[in-house]
Amino acid sequence: MPKLPRISTREAIRALERLGFEQVRQTESHMVMNLSKASEMRNGLLVLIIVVLFLPFLPLLVWSFAQGWFFPQLLPAQWTLEHWTEVFFGTARVAEGLLQSLTIALITTALSLVVGLPAGRALGMLEFPGKEVLKLFLLTPIIVSPLATLMGIQFLLIRLGLSGTLAGVVLVHLMPTIPYMTLVLASVFANFETGYEIQARSLGASSVQTFLQVTLPLIAPGVVVGALFAFLISWNEFLLTFIVGGGRVFTLPMVLFTLLQGGNNGLTAAVAITSLVPGLVFLVLAGRSLQNEAALGGLGNV
Amino acid sequence: MEHLLLQNLTKRFQDVVAVQDLWLSVSAGEILALLGPSGCGKSTTLQLIAGMLRPDSGSIVLDGKTLNAVPPEKRDIALVLQRGVLFPHLTVGENVGFGLKMRGVNRVDRESKAKAILRQVQLEGFATRKPSELSGGQAQRVALARSLIIQPKLLLLDEPLSALDANLREEMQELILQLQADTGITMLVVTHDQSEAVVMAQRIALMFDGCLRQVAPSEKLYRQPVDERTARFMGGVNFFEAEAIGTCWQINHHQTLTSHQSTAGKVCVTIRPEQIQVFPEAIETVNCIQATVTANRFMGTQRRLTLTAQDFTLQAWTTPTQDWGIGQQVWAVLPPDALWCFSSAGTSFSG
Numbered sequence: 001m002p003k004l005p006r007i008s009t010r011e012a013i014r015a016l017e018r019l020g021f022e023q024v025r026q027t028e029s030h031m032v033m034n035l036s037k038a039s040e041m042r043n044g045l046l047v048l049i050i051v052v053l054f055l056p057f058l059p060l061l062v063w064s065f066a067q068g069w070f071f072p073q074l075l076p077a078q079w080t081l082e083h084w085t086e087v088f089f090g091t092a093r094v095a096e097g098l099l100q101s102l103t104i105a106l107i108t109t110a111l112s113l114v115v116g117l118p119a120g121r122a123l124g125m126l127e128f129p130g131k132e133v134l135k136l137f138l139l140t141p142i143i144v145s146p147l148a149t150l151m152g153i154q155f156l157l158i159r160l161g162l163s164g165t166l167a168g169v170v171l172v173h174l175m176p177t178i179p180y181m182t183l184v185l186a187s188v189f190a191n192f193e194t195g196y197e198i199q200a201r202s203l204g205a206s207s208v209q210t211f212l213q214v215t216l217p218l219i220a221p222g223v224v225v226g227a228l229f230a231f232l233i234s235w236n237e238f239l240l241t242f243i244v245g246g247g248r249v250f251t252l253p254m255v256l257f258t259l260l261q262g263g264n265n266g267l268t269a270a271v272a273i274t275s276l277v278p279g280l281v282f283l284v285l286a287g288r289s290l291q292n293e294a295a296l297g298g299l300g301n302v
Numbered sequence: 303m304e305h306l307l308l309q310n311l312t313k314r315f316q317d318v319v320a321v322q323d324l325w326l327s328v329s330a331g332e333i334l335a336l337l338g339p340s341g342c343g344k345s346t347t348l349q350l351i352a353g354m355l356r357p358d359s360g361s362i363v364l365d366g367k368t369l370n371a372v373p374p375e376k377r378d379i380a381l382v383l384q385r386g387v388l389f390p391h392l393t394v395g396e397n398v399g400f401g402l403k404m405r406g407v408n409r410v411d412r413e414s415k416a417k418a419i420l421r422q423v424q425l426e427g428f429a430t431r432k433p434s435e436l437s438g439g440q441a442q443r444v445a446l447a448r449s450l451i452i453q454p455k456l457l458l459l460d461e462p463l464s465a466l467d468a469n470l471r472e473e474m475q476e477l478i479l480q481l482q483a484d485t486g487i488t489m490l491v492v493t494h495d496q497s498e499a500v501v502m503a504q505r506i507a508l509m510f511d512g513c514l515r516q517v518a519p520s521e522k523l524y525r526q527p528v529d530e531r532t533a534r535f536m537g538g539v540n541f542f543e544a545e546a547i548g549t550c551w552q553i554n555h556h557q558t559l560t561s562h563q564s565t566a567g568k569v570c571v572t573i574r575p576e577q578i579q580v581f582p583e584a585i586e587t588v589n590c591i592q593a594t595v596t597a598n599r600f601m602g603t604q605r606r607l608t609l610t611a612q613d614f615t616l617q618a619w620t621t622p623t624q625d626w627g628i629g630q631q632v633w634a635v636l637p638p639d640a641l642w643c644f645s646s647a648g649t650s651f652s653g
Contacts (some may be wrong), residue, residue: 203380203448204375
């Protein structure tokens, strides 16, 4: 086990104050510190927010195990596992939708990284005429509703023969993800110390080596956040997939849509919860890696 | 025999000419200081030499090889930036070994070489630490080790001491000079501090507004600056007008100074404050001027006096042990070999 760091009492007090404790009283070398009222309120608020965020999911969870749940029952009269067996072994094409969603989301994330990294770097580190206009232009897919442009896009994709194909869907998913990825990375690069790259080049690293061994590890938190955005946007995308995929590209949101119209609330709830899982996993992984980066001191950029 | 030669180097940033037609030669094993106020183009010159910027015209020749088209990583030139800039995600040992890793040296050799050089910079045992755990001075030393380990042909230091505390500065100066003496490496130090340049370098290249003003050994810049701006930048404070006839310089209606410099016409005379000798009584010697002490400041290692003579004031820096009263009548001796002049227009006459 590594040696524990030695800190002075003053440092310990300062650290505790940062965590929300305040000094209550001190007699000689004995000091009492309690969580301050402000801290307690803050913690209370945090709990409230978490409860409010998770509250809508509770009925879903209950529904997924319910045979039938009717008003004014507080809880379902009968419980069953049939919805969950249907999800895993049934014919509702859940596994197919899951796999398809995952594939599209991963490809979309990878491609938006490929575009977003050099674009974000240019926006963050370089000065060129029209830079502010370009930034605004990048935001348009987010500002403008996809519905407005959907007809035009569909027309174009039909012409290109990409309508109803995986490639077409991925292309269309890139529309909202690239702006987010680029802007996140632009802000990371804006705070990036150019000296690192200069030193690396001076020590003998080529541009590629510099990027892989110096730049990338240092912007990793930003990359993780950007990838998280891209993944989640693509994972939850319904409208664009529905129109462009034309039913031939079958993602999880499409499964949900079909089920919602069917009226089997239990099965829908089970599928809905299933669709949450990869997003949550990704989020937890991202959070973990961001914590590590923070420990390394690289988080100042994000 | 020149090791580094800059020929006709010019670099423009839109409308601003940062470096104009620069010619400079550095000998092998020499320490040259590139000195100048901020914005004079010295950092740009450094970046051009390192390969981070492309010159608009001119060439950079190192050891006979023209470097213009060579990318920075192949130039065999190490650059140490102002604040060390160590890679935060690597340990000290990995930082130091980075250059060797880029050159394909295996891990075992890298680690042993890194240990050896860390010992040289008095940071033995620091190999496993992270840069965030180091003080400013320690980080700077790691940066030096990181650059020297690859044995570059040229070492460029960009304001190596300006980010350090005053007491650390001297230690670092000593270390840099020691390392240079041990390795014999050619060094170019960029600084805005003339006292730093004088300590660290054998020759100083003074730059103003993108052009070289004077390139000479440090002492010459002090005693024979090429114009008033140079003299002021090097810390000169005494400037007064005179009418010169050969070596007799008339400073007002009844006072004439004798100098070692022979010239003619209206000139601007300067003398370094530390060269003026102050006496409580008149003495039999040339260039003895009567003056009154109007200010007296104790500066620790010296005493700074302001002496007001009939039509001009002089600043004299004398030994701190002797004290003077305000209003006291003194006699200031201006040694003839310490007097230097340039024409009021600014260029000097060779003396």
